[in-house]
Amino acid sequence: xIQISARVHIPESEVExxxxxxxxxxxxxxxxxxxxxxxxxxxxxxxLPEYYQQRLLSKADHRxxxxxxxxxxxxxxxSQDDNRQQALAMFIELVKSVTVxxxxxxxxxxxxxxxxxxxxKKKQRGQxxxxxxxxxxx
Numbered sequence: 001x002i003q004i005s006a007r008v009h010i011p012e013s014e015v016e017x018x019x020x021x022x023x024x025x026x027x028x029x030x031x032x033x034x035x036x037x038x039x040x041x042x043x044x045x046x047x048l049p050e051y052y053q054q055r056l057l058s059k060a061d062h063r064x065x066x067x068x069x070x071x072x073x074x075x076x077x078x079s080q081d082d083n084r085q086q087a088l089a090m091f092i093e094l095v096k097s098v099t100v101x102x103x104x105x106x107x108x109x110x111x112x113x114x115x116x117x118x119x120x121k122k123k124q125r126g127q128x129x130x131x132x133x134x135x136x137x138x
Contacts, residue, residue, distance in 0.1 A: 003092075004052075004095050005096065008049065008052065008095075010041075010048065014045075014047065015039060015041050017037065017040075017084065019035070019036065021033070021035075022083075023036075029078065036075035036083060037080060038072070038073045039070070039071070039073075039087040039088065039091050041070040042069050043056050043070060044057075052095065055098035056070070056094075059097075063094065070094065074087035
């Protein structure tokens with residue numbers, strides 16, 4: 001069981017693993033050993049609560065496909081097991097992120113003092129620039 005929170009668990013059978021060759025440097029080791037771990041999780045076919053499913057499907061994340069699958073690739077270490085643990089940690093973090101509710105922003109107006117300061121700076125800047133221009137006598 002993969003524990004997401006105190007109440008939410010996912011059976012290991014719902015997570016599909018693939019091990020592929022990692023890209024990047026590493027010499028001959030990279031070319032012959034499949035150390036990169038790819039985690040594939042189907043959101044729609046999972047036992048996640050409906051709330052989690054809807055939030056995950058509406059989330060704008062490059063790891064979530066249009067068909068509703070989460071694909072996470074971990075390849076930073078040369079150990080298959082370490083990459084597997086890393087991918088699992090990224091997956092848990094992604095699923096937990098949908099429970100965090102963004103704080104609503106309260107729009108504020110700039111103070112009168114800040115508005116006058118801004119206008120004074122604009123006037124000062126305009127005067128500085130006008131002094132740079134060449135005056136052609138008529």
